[in-house]
Amino acid sequence: MDLPVDEWKSYVLQKWSLLPKSIQVTISTSETLNDLFLHSSALLQPEDEMFLKRLSGGYVVGKDPDASLLYREKGNKKFQAKDYMGAAVLYSKGVSHSGPNSTDISLCYANRSAALFHLGQYETCLKDIVRAQMHGYPERLQPKLLLRKAECLVTLGRPQEASQTIIDLESSFAAKPTLSASQFQILQRTLCRVKVKVQEKKNLPEIFPEALTKTFEGMDLREENEQIPGASSSVTLHIDPLKGRFLVATKDILPGELLVKEDAFVSVLNPGEVPLRPHSLESKWEIQATSGDLHCHRCLRHTLAPVPCEGCSYAKYCSQECMQQAWDRYHSVECSLGALLLTLGVFCHVALRSTLLARFEDVGKVIKKLCGEMSNQGICLPESKTPAQILKYGQGGEGEKTDKAVETPIPGCDINGKYERNYNAIFHLLPHTENHSPEYKFLCAVSVSALCRQLEAAGLQAFTTDLKPTKLKAAETPVLGAELNVWGVAMLRHMLQLQCNAQAITTIQQTGSKESLIADTRRVRLATALFPVVSLLNHSCSPNTSVSFIGTIATIRASQLIRSGQEILHCYGPHESRMGVAERRQKLRSQYFFDCDCPPCEREKQRPSAGPGREAFRCHRCRALLQGDDVLSCSGPACTESVGRDLLVSRLQDLQQQVGAAQKHLRNGRLELAIQLLLGCQSDAESFLSAEHSVVGEIEDALAQAYAALGDWEKSATHLQKSLQVVEVHHGPSSVEMGHELFKLAQVFFNGCAIPEALNTIQKAEKVLLVHYGPWNDEIRELQKMKSCLLDLLPIPVGPKE
Numbered sequence: 001m002d003l004p005v006d007e008w009k010s011y012v013l014q015k016w017s018l019l020p021k022s023i024q025v026t027i028s029t030s031e032t033l034n035d036l037f038l039h040s041s042a043l044l045q046p047e048d049e050m051f052l053k054r055l056s057g058g059y060v061v062g063k064d065p066d067a068s069l070l071y072r073e074k075g076n077k078k079f080q081a082k083d084y085m086g087a088a089v090l091y092s093k094g095v096s097h098s099g100p101n102s103t104d105i106s107l108c109y110a111n112r113s114a115a116l117f118h119l120g121q122y123e124t125c126l127k128d129i130v131r132a133q134m135h136g137y138p139e140r141l142q143p144k145l146l147l148r149k150a151e152c153l154v155t156l157g158r159p160q161e162a163s164q165t166i167i168d169l170e171s172s173f174a175a176k177p178t179l180s181a182s183q184f185q186i187l188q189r190t191l192c193r194v195k196v197k198v199q200e201k202k203n204l205p206e207i208f209p210e211a212l213t214k215t216f217e218g219m220d221l222r223e224e225n226e227q228i229p230g231a232s233s234s235v236t237l238h239i240d241p242l243k244g245r246f247l248v249a250t251k252d253i254l255p256g257e258l259l260v261k262e263d264a265f266v267s268v269l270n271p272g273e274v275p276l277r278p279h280s281l282e283s284k285w286e287i288q289a290t291s292g293d294l295h296c297h298r299c300l301r302h303t304l305a306p307v308p309c310e311g312c313s314y315a316k317y318c319s320q321e322c323m324q325q326a327w328d329r330y331h332s333v334e335c336s337l338g339a340l341l342l343t344l345g346v347f348c349h350v351a352l353r354s355t356l357l358a359r360f361e362d363v364g365k366v367i368k369k370l371c372g373e374m375s376n377q378g379i380c381l382p383e384s385k386t387p388a389q390i391l392k393y394g395q396g397g398e399g400e401k402t403d404k405a406v407e408t409p410i411p412g413c414d415i416n417g418k419y420e421r422n423y424n425a426i427f428h429l430l431p432h433t434e435n436h437s438p439e440y441k442f443l444c445a446v447s448v449s450a451l452c453r454q455l456e457a458a459g460l461q462a463f464t465t466d467l468k469p470t471k472l473k474a475a476e477t478p479v480l481g482a483e484l485n486v487w488g489v490a491m492l493r494h495m496l497q498l499q500c501n502a503q504a505i506t507t508i509q510q511t512g513s514k515e516s517l518i519a520d521t522r523r524v525r526l527a528t529a530l531f532p533v534v535s536l537l538n539h540s541c542s543p544n545t546s547v548s549f550i551g552t553i554a555t556i557r558a559s560q561l562i563r564s565g566q567e568i569l570h571c572y573g574p575h576e577s578r579m580g581v582a583e584r585r586q587k588l589r590s591q592y593f594f595d596c597d598c599p600p601c602e603r604e605k606q607r608p609s610a611g612p613g614r615e616a617f618r619c620h621r622c623r624a625l626l627q628g629d630d631v632l633s634c635s636g637p638a639c640t641e642s643v644g645r646d647l648l649v650s651r652l653q654d655l656q657q658q659v660g661a662a663q664k665h666l667r668n669g670r671l672e673l674a675i676q677l678l679l680g681c682q683s684d685a686e687s688f689l690s691a692e693h694s695v696v697g698e699i700e701d702a703l704a705q706a707y708a709a710l711g712d713w714e715k716s717a718t719h720l721q722k723s724l725q726v727v728e729v730h731h732g733p734s735s736v737e738m739g740h741e742l743f744k745l746a747q748v749f750f751n752g753c754a755i756p757e758a759l760n761t762i763q764k765a766e767k768v769l770l771v772h773y774g775p776w777n778d779e780i781r782e783l784q785k786m787k788s789c790l791l792d793l794l795p796i797p798v799g800p801k802e
């Protein structure tokens with residue numbers, strides 16, 4: 001998803017392999033990104049562009065009124081079946097495919113408002129009603145819509161507005177009696193009901209919607225760092241020739257302290273599995289929802305009621321405001337390139353968007369430096385213009401400054417040594433050009449130059465038009481080639497940076513079946529982003545911080561006590577609890593180009609063959625652990641059992657398959673069957689796996705879910721406690737994984753009305769989750785609700801009466 005689609009990748013790699021050796025050498029030994037870009041770009045032929053065009057033609061990104069109708073009909077079916085969530089998703093797809101101010105779009109909005117009403121999302125329902133009316137909702141259907149509006153307003157505690165809506169409604173009845181007698185009667189009855197409710201509400205004080213009273217307590221840095229905005233004053237920036245830039249604690253930091261709170265400089269929503277245009281009519285339109293359907297393409301907020309871009313069916317936003325901002329900042333350029341960007345992958349998209357965002361900043365110095373490097377290497381730029389003028393970033397009289405004058409001791413900082421979260425910081429993230437393989441560099445360069453050609457064809461004007469007209473001298477004829485090359489080189493730099501610097505924005509997604517009463521959650525990747533401050537943190541396989549996201553904002557909290565002088569570390573992915581030292585080091589080497597020497601790596605390197613004991617096999621006779629490499633022998637004192645590793649590994653694979661099958665039954669609601677299979681897996685696992693093996697934990701967790709779905713809370717709790725033990729061994733007692741598992745256990749105790757156990761578990765879960773997420777977290781709020789509910793249930797000690 002980050003990289004271009006496989007077809008384009010293999011096409012470019014084949015092209016590379018067919019190049020004469022001499023050209024391959026020229027490209028792989030290019031000393032600058034500029035050379036790399038120009039050499040590769042020169043090799044991009046019209047037939048290559050045609051091939052790419054055919055590939056991207058497979059993505060549906062335009063609007064199609066037929067699709068709009070089909071989605072609305074499918075949505076109506078779900079609505080009738082009372083699957084309001086499913087209906088809302090399909091109406092949203094219908095909205096995306098209809099043009100503005102059409103009956104199609106107004107009907108989709110109106111139907112979606114009905115689904116939202118049933119889901120209890122009254123505020124959003126009201127917005128959709130307004131949208132339906134704005135796009136020309138048919139006059140004859142108005143009464144139904146106005147009634148829904150009145151009901152929403154009543155429920156939200158806004159009786160005045162509700163009364164006004166009813167007056168409008170009645171006058172529209174009087175003016176145009178367009179309804180049949182029976183319809184009119186039904187409507188009249190509902191109207192009476194709503195009127196009564198309005199009366200009742202008028203006697204009550206106004207209620208504020210819960211959303212407005214939510215606070216952001218605990219979400220702000222206690223004291224912001226003067227040198228690094230977005231970081232806490234408890235850290236400072238260091239630089240070292242070997243390690244590069246990194247953050248160090250300036251005082252003792254307690255677990256849970258917020259260290260970084262930073263909005264992404266740039267982020268691109270991962271589209272999910274966007275299906276290629278299918279060939280059969282039956283399956284023409286995808287009805288599954290991807291994350292691209294449920295999250296705002298700008299702020300990543302989850303929404304059931306997105307507003308689509310008016311120009312494409314692909315980009316969707318949580319609100320008109322987000323749509324407008326996205327349009328002004330980047331989507332006006334990206335809109336017509338949707339299919340190409342899906343083909344070239346998210347990295348290419350992030351690279352393009354970064355340069356588009358750069359237009360909003362005074363990045364003259366940075367780009368000038370880039371151009372300076374280019375002209376030093378004899379790249380022909382028109383002599384009459386300084387590079388700055390070419391980019392239209394000229395800064396009046398300051399044009400003569402040399403590169404040295406903007407050099408600062410720490411890359412990415414300004415002259416005063418301040419590390420700002422701006423394009424300058426992004427630009428200085430390391431591209432590691434020398435470490436990437438020649439094939440990868442060629443792929444990136446060719447992809448970027450294909451994108452540049454499309455930009456040129458789509459009208460470069462939109463792309464390079466300066467957004468600060470006050471700084472723009474009289475418009476000159478743009479020098480397309482040179483100008484585009486500068487942008488191309490900048491984009492190539494970003495693409496190469498991304499492999500090491502891209503930060504995945506993740507979210508917790510509910511995965512269990514709809515009926516399941518306990519949350520089964522999974523961390524999923526939502527977007528790919530660049531965070532200048534987060535990028536300053538080095539990796540450890542056992543980090544001392546925990547990162548989480550709210551929309552596009554990343555927060556990093558200390559997950560343990562950090563002593564003054566210690567480095568602030570986070571994990572790039574290969575965590576010691578998830579994989580062995582060899583695998584971790586291999587992953588870090590190939591993606592991030594360094595050999596990890598964090599304490600767990602050093603420790604495990606000393607005795608690599610021992611491996612982590614928790615994933616061990618055990619003897620079927622005496623239950624002692626088995627040890628050894630190819631042939632394992634029993635470590636029991638009086639046992640002579642030995643067995644080949646191959647045999648054990650294949651047994652484990654069989655077991656994992658069985659567990660997978662059982663989980664599938666569980667998801668599809670075949671609970672009895674799932675339990676039967678899982679109990680078989682459990683006894684099989686016991687015969688050859690250690691009690692702390694992760695597969696044992698998976699089996700227990702699935703059993704707990706199955707019993708919870710059956711309402712057998714006691715059994716569910718027993719299995720969940722076993723799974724909890726495995727999680728604790730693997731991730732540690734205060735890990736975020738432990739927090740999620742404790743949360744589940746709290747739900748099970750809560751549902752089973754085991755009050756003391758529930759309160760005890762809630763307290764533990766809250767303590768762990770608070771460290772990782774701070775108080776602004778859905779699970780913590782849920783725990784607090786459970787707690788207050790339980791405390792209400794407890795017998796209240798009788799006090800003295802007044």
Ligand SMILES: [Zn+2]
Nearest residue numbers: 296299318322
């Ligand atoms: Zn938004």
Ligand SMILES: [Zn+2]
Nearest residue numbers: 309311312335
């Ligand atoms: Zn668009």
Ligand SMILES: [Zn+2]
Nearest residue numbers: 541596598601
């Ligand atoms: Zn390590």
Ligand SMILES: [Zn+2]
Nearest residue numbers: 619622634639
């Ligand atoms: Zn034995």
